[in-house]
Structure formats: C-alpha cells, structure tokens
Amino acid sequence: MRSESALIEIVPEFNFDGEYLRAELFKFGHIHDTYFVFFRKPDALEHRYIMQGINQYVFQNPEELMENITGVTNHLQRKIIASGGDPKREGLRLVPTRDGKLFLKAGSGEYWRAYNFIEGARTFMLPPSLGHVYSAARAYGTFQRNLSDFPVERLHETIPDFHHTAKRFETFVQVVEKDEHNRARDVKDEINFVLHRAGEMSILVDLVETGDLPLRVTHNDTKFNNVMIDDQTGEGVCVIDLDTVMPGSSLYDFGDAIRSITNTGEEDQPDLSKVQFSLEAFEAYTRGYLETSNNGLTQAEIEYLPFSPRLMTLECGMRFLTDHLDGDVYFKTHRPDHNLDRCRTQFKLVADMEQEEKKMGGIVKTYS
Secondary structure, eight states: OHHHHHHHHHGGGBBOOOOEEEEEEEEEOOSSEEEEEEEEOSSSOOOEEEEEEEEEETOOHHHHHHHHHHHHHHHHHHHHHHHTHHHHHOOOOBOOOOSSSEEEETTOOOOOEEEEEEEEOOOOOOOOHHHHHHHHHHHHHHHHHHHTTTGGGGGGOOOOTTTTTHHHHHHHHHHHHHOTSSSSOOHHHHHHHHHHTTGGTTTTHHHHHHHHSSEEEEEEEEOGGGGEEEEOOOOOOEEEOOOTTTEHHHHHHOOOOOOHHTBHHHTSOGGGGGBOOOOOHHHHHHHHHHHHHHGGGOOHHHHTTTTTTHHHHHHHHHHHHHHHHHSSOOOOOOSHHHHHHHHHHHHHHHHHHHHHHHHHHHHHHHHH
C-alpha cells in the first residue's frame, strides 16, 4: 500500500482542478490501491477525485487495459449525450495527465489513473430495497444496450479466460493437487462441492465457442456495488469499475449480477445463517434488466438466464477457494481465512439456487 507521501509525488502529474488537500485510502476494493484525493476549488469548496494504482499482478498489460477503458468511456459519453443524459453523472470520465495522456506510468514502473468523482451518489454492498435492485438492473441493461454497437473486436482481453469456467476449474484442480500451503485437508467439503458440479463448468463457454450464444461487449464484474445509486432518487446513475470490460456473453453479466444482488448477507459473511438467495431480488433484477435489454437478446440467451447465476456463483466461489489454497495472492484479504469465508457464502448461494431453479425459470418466462 502506498503512503500519502508517495502519492504526493504522483498527484501533480494529473490535471486535477484546485489545491491539493489530502488523500484517503478506500479500504473496500479487492484489487487496486484506491484513494480519494481532495482538492479545494477557487470558491473554497472541497471536491474529490478517485485515484488508483493499478494492480499489475492481476492486470499484466496496463496499457491495453487503459485502451479498453478509454474506448468504452468515450463511446458511452457519446451515447449519454445523444440520449439527452448528463455525461458528468452517467458515465465515468478519466482525468488526463499534464501531458494529455489518460494514465501515468511512473518512474518506478507503476501505472496510475484518475477519475472524476460522481457526487450525490454512492455504492452499497447490499441493496437497501428491491427498488434499488430494479434500478441497478436497468443501469446494467442500459450499459449493455449502449455498447451494443461498440466493435467488440477492438477490445483486448485484459484477463485471459476471465469467465472461462472450464479453465478456472482446471486451475482449481491443479492448485488442489499441488496444495503448496497445506490447506486442502481443512477444506475437503468445499473441494468436493466443486468436484460434484464439474459437469456444469463448460456449458456456457461451449455455447459461445459454437456461436449458439453471441459474443458481446460485457462488463464481466456486475456486482451491485459497481452501480452508483443516486442519493435522492435511488436510481442507478452510473456503472463503474470497467477493468474487465471485454468480449463475452451477456449471461456472464446477468449471472454475476444475480450472484451479488440476491445475497441477503455480505460477500464475506462468516455466519452462513445470514446468507440466503432472495427470489424477490431475482425477480426485481430480472424485470429491470429485461425491460432495458430484452429486445436485443437472442432466444438462447433468454433460455439460459436462469442457469447463468448458478454457474457464475459457482465460478466465483471456486475462485475464492482457489486463491485460499494458493496462499491468498489474487484477492486482497483483511483477516485469516477471508477468502474461505467468501467461498462459503458463494457455495451457500449455489445450493439455494439449485432449490429455486424452477421458480427462477418461471420468472424469466414472465418478463421475457
């Protein structure tokens, strides 16, 4: 983690507006080092930006990553303006460096970027209401619709095979077999949970590879807290965290959103009695999502909507378990067995979804 004194050397490289006051660490991100940086405007009011040191262990080609984000944010800005929206609130805007670039490569080799902060809106770890779920769904559906004419072939694969569940499973099996940190013996139930569902791992990737599911521009990390929610209206204002925008399937986005939004507990809740799959939240999200994106979905995409949350939740839990077994090298952890707690919440949700599969299918049929 960088110190504020180290940040002071980076801050002047960006074209921030005002007098620098201070930086505060944002403690809830899994991947990057993220800071709020505060400035005083000429009228004496404070305002802030988001500043991030890019995790180069996860994103090994930061310049390709930033090329993706630049292309997508510019495209979204044009769409927002064309629809009469507010580009300052409804889309991310990168802050340029003093020499006009949209990222900084420091002398140390570290990469930095900055965004304007969207005031009057916030993110939530858990949805405050079903209305917020519905609003987030519409935000993600609109995001997908606005990128429907973005040339998918222009996007780099920032994390190769990010949602290639079959390859994630292969990696998991290899890590279990190596067991370099001697942790496998304590998580036999969790390992078996994954192994018993091995036959489901390749279903969606096989359909994409055969062309039965179309390749789209997808967000690939559609957690509830990646939508900014307006403080006054409760509406979804802006989709954030565009690091994993890549070619993919719409089902990855739908499934991952349901994984996040229908969980009644925190993602790392150690008390599994507080973790349940909310069918009501599933219905609210499905309704909002299909209202904004249904006219662009194929019949095959609609058919697999009820299945995709279960697979994406299983994949996420498997990733947390893999990282736990591998020594916690990918996701940031803040306590012992943090990734294991995260894994167990996901597997609890998978088991719940398996029980509710028919009802989920009925809800999709109602709104499609």
